[in-house]
Amino acid sequence: MGAPSAIDQLQRVLEPRCIVTDPAELLVYESDGFTIARARPAAVVFPLSTRQVVQAVQILAREGVQIVPRGSGTGLTGGCVAFDDGIIVSTARMTRIHRIDLDNRAAHVDAGVRNTALTDVLAALPGGSAWHFAPDPSSQRASTIGGNAATNAGGIHTLKDFVSSNHVLGIEMVLADGSVARIGASDGCHESPPLDLPGLVCGSEGTLGIITSLWVRLTPKATAFRNIVGIFATQADACRAISDIIAAGHLPAAMEMLDGPMVQIIEDAYHFGFPRDAAALVLTELDGVEDLLDEQMRQVIEIFRGHNPISVESSADPARRAALWKARKSAFGAIGKISRSYCTQDACVPRSMLADVLAEIGRIGRRYGLQLPNVFHAGDGNVHPIFLYDDRDQRQVQNTLAAAEEILRYCIDVGGALTGEHGVGVEKIHLMPYQFDRATMEQFQRVKAAFDPAQQFNAGKLLPSEKVRVTLLKPGRQAPQ
Ligand SMILES: Cc1cc2nc3c(=O)[nH]c(=O)nc-3n(C[C@H](O)[C@H](O)[C@H](O)COP(=O)(O)OP(=O)(O)OC[C@H]3O[C@@H](n4cnc5c(N)ncnc54)[C@H](O)[C@@H]3O)c2cc1C
Structure with missing residues (x-):
């Protein structure tokens, strides 16, 4: 049982280049853009097809190893960090564009296709340059469409174009029992069945299964x-x-x-x-x-x-x-250029409260002795205070976490939401019960249990879980010897 046995079996079904176990290489996968949350995975695997994802999930579930889905790792909440000897299953090398259907304004792509790669391929087609995949997170050159859907990513043009879930028509995903589910629209059909299951999976942050491919909307530029x-x-x-x-x-x-x-x-x-x-x-x-x-x-x-x-x-x-x-x-x-470390926070507030929220962010920053510049999507009330700190100094790290919590609580108190676009991950998980009452939290847990009863996928992200122990950064971390 456990990670070593799982790795043995994974090595039998995946090519050597599709599995990483070398501690020096694993260092890269210890965190995403929220570098305060760090843990070294037992291994990282890069399946090349849905079939290989199924094989990996079956092995990992049988061995009781946490399965942590990952795209490009540009997330900002620690969502793709594997705690407790978990194994990362990255869809980053599943990069096929299966079909582009301009007549029906839709495309079918693998989860690992980068956001701008789809628009770049469209541009090379006759008549294709008039179209794009509209969600535009600032990470769009690097982040994957699977990751965009899993985080329900937004971007600079969210005000008019809305978030990723509005551009996802259908999803293929591998569930905890190794079965493959296809939900929502497919093959160029725009209308989802009445129950919007893709809408449920978008924003679920890898806690319900591994997205392997998506049917997405193409929008005129x-x-x-x-x-x-x-x-x-x-x-x-x-x-x-x-x-x-x-x-x-x-x-x-x-x-x-x-x-x-x-x-x-x-x-x-x-x-x-x-x-x-x-x-x-x-x-x-x-x-x-x-x-x-x-x-x-x-x-x-x-x-x-x-x-x-x-x-x-x-x-x-x-x-x-x-x-x-x-x-x-x-x-x-x-x-x-000016700060050794930084992290970007994300919350959403009513536009009419923006001035109060910015003033409060300033007060909290001064109280904790932190520089907190702001650059954000003001039109949709999506604030992004940026914390500048030195990760070698535990006091600054703790001040960053404490100030971040105060800001989030204030945003919720004025009628806002815990996240506008980055998701919850591990960064904000402790505040989920502050935003949502007990009955709502129980409903969320029931949805999770319906997809993933044994909590195989990304436990301890988005929804609190007893199953996985999450530890945040210790100062002065070095590369493994
Ligand atoms: C410089 C910078 C700018 C950014 N700007 C924005 C912005 O403007 N708007 C915005 O919304 N975000 C932004 N982000 C955050 C981040 O880029 C997005 O959250 C993005 O959608 C993550 O995609 P990814 O492929 O890197 O996913 P990852 O970081 O690898 O994973 C993110 C989450 O999705 C899950 N996941 C990934 N792939 C799958 C899959 N195939 N199946 C199931 N779950 C999966 C992971 O488990 C994790 O919980 C920015 C990040 C950076 C570093």
């Missing part, structure tokens, strides 16, 4: 854009402008906010030319029918002007658009 950048002297003015734009009935493709500290960090690193004394920068993108955009832009500018901006810039120039998005997407690179 927008072709006409306007960008408006509002610079504000107070965060409160910026937040009210954002709420008023939505309240006035506009639906921008994106509305992103950088607070003052974040603007300074980006300026120090890349010199885009934003004013260093700004308290907030709001980058808005409108898309749609060319003839209507100028009038819509005029109305949005007017709303910005009603909230004491330092400046409002507008543009229809594709080069300026590219430069603005480059600046926005440089945020994490700029942070990497």
